[in-house]
Amino acid sequence: MRFQSHPMLYVLLPLCVLAIGISFYRFMVVGNYVVTYEGECDPEAQACFLGYDADSQENYYYTKIHKYAQDVYAECGPDITDCTDASICLPEDESCTVTYCSPETILEGESCSSIEIAPEAADPVITSTSTEENLP
């Protein structure tokens, strides 16, 4: 088969194989992508997003976490359920964001848990949610 009569085959087939290989390496081997999920949140100490579990018919509280998949995998394995490290940013995390509920971060259809903080607390405005990056 000559290149001139089958240029699509000669160009696109190697590229397909290459794309499959790189994609497999990125997503399946190294986990080079961001994951976002709901982290644990204490409504008495933090401004949490308010969620509703239809199965248990109860409210629950959460923060929004952004982390690299490879960091989460190293800290918790494939399942983040009951993994406390998944809900906080660790120093070794390449990139990590924990988003608390606030008027700036809340989206349509979401709601916040509203709490009062003790006057001796370092940050008096804890009812307004803050976004912390690389928290210890």
Place this chain on the structure above:
Amino acid sequence: MICPLYPEPLFFFYVPDLPGLLYYSYVPAIIIALLVGVSVLISGRKSLLNQLLFGICISFLVWTACTLIDWTNIHSDVLLFAWSFLGPAAGFISIFSIYFTYVFLEKKDVGIKVKAVFIALLLPLLILAPSEFTLSGFNLASCDAFGFEGPMNTAYFPLLGVLAMLWILVLLVRHYRRAERGFRSQLVLMGTGIELFLFSFFVTEFLGQYLATIGFLPDSQLELYGYFGMIVFMVYISILIVRFKAFHMSLIASQALVIALLVLIASQFAFVRGTTNIILNSIALLLTATIGLVLIRGVLIEIKQREHIELLAKDLEKSNKQQIILIHFITHQIKGYVTKSRNIFSMIMEGDYGKVPEAMTPLVQEGFNSDTKGVNTIQEILNAANIKSGKVTYAQAPYDLKELTEEIIRDLKPAADTKGLDFTFETAGDTFMVTGDRPQMQNALRNLIDNSIKYTPSGSVKVTLAKENGKLHFMIQDTGVGITAEDMAHLFTEGGHGKESQKVNVESTGFGLYIVKNIIEAHKGKVWAESEGAGKGSKFIVELPT
């Protein structure tokens, strides 16, 4: 990572909580695409059209398999890996559809420039498939990557779909105008099928996600309806296969396609829930089985008949070719013998071998006349065979038709005088210049006048030449045997003898008027005959451009 809120699928793909429509739209589309694609490829591996249809089916299969994984799987790495190929798969569907339409319409491969455009359009999708321009992350809470899709997924491949629809539409419209009537039905079937497929595939996909994003619809389930477009396309392709024998599919492959439909409906038992649905599906299966069997028998008979007719046509064509070769061989040989004999008679008559005894002269003359007729008859058969095989070439040179007619009249006058006919030539004008092959035209006009003289036992033969409405009209009117309506129908065909004419001229080959018609038409003219019936004379008119 595992989506913590979702259950693991059973048998890799099955999740009981997912909408049943997901499986109704995906599973039949995948099975039909696979069956048709593979059947078409097996029936003609070297045909580019078959390869491209297979390419469309495989790209669609990759798309649906990846989407099904995205709907059912809960592992973010598997999901993203599959998700990253939605764009390239959709891109291949678009480009293969355009390429397929080109080859279907043109019956040949596209040029290198068009291929370069196809490659250029697909390159970004493939190169950027593993990059953040396609996907950057994953939402474990909702178990999807909608918020992390890059421009390749949100804009590029949907636009490629729109481009494919428009491109194909332009191709179809352009070809429809110049297509033959028989091919137009195929063009409409294929065009409607592929446009419906692309429209339902890309537009419902885009609308489903867009309307869900703006909150108009609760979810993107609308996109699931888009996959029925593939079934519609495959049904159109099946009609093309059975009705027009497109894709050169064999009889077995056509039967397999019908059986596949039965298997498909039977497979729905795996998904239907509730007694009513099971009863309805059973009725549908029973009806389809009955109608399918009748259809298979019908298709079997039709295809067998068509194959038989095609075989006969091929045999006939072969036989015709052999016949022409045989005619050429025989007539050339015989013409050689008769011409030699005619020349010998001619030399004897001219006294080359001494004075011919008086008693022998009529005999020699008779031999000479007989051989002359023989040579003319053989030449006529040869001319007809040459015309039929397309071996005749016509010169293009100006000449005066009036002068040519006068020359023929002079030649044939003795024959008319012998029969006591009133043989006249009338014309109004000095010159009648035309462009064409003078000897061929002389042969045609001479044939017409000679015929009139032969088939007119008594009375007159009148030749006229005139200019009318910018055209030349050459007409021969006689008071001869005339032409019946039955004879008129095959007057200018090969061997088209008239019943009355055979009574008068038993030596006629029947090729004369066939040759005349071909010569006149080669000069962009027309020839026809008029007669009120047997015994009422006839009129032959030749119309030529000036």
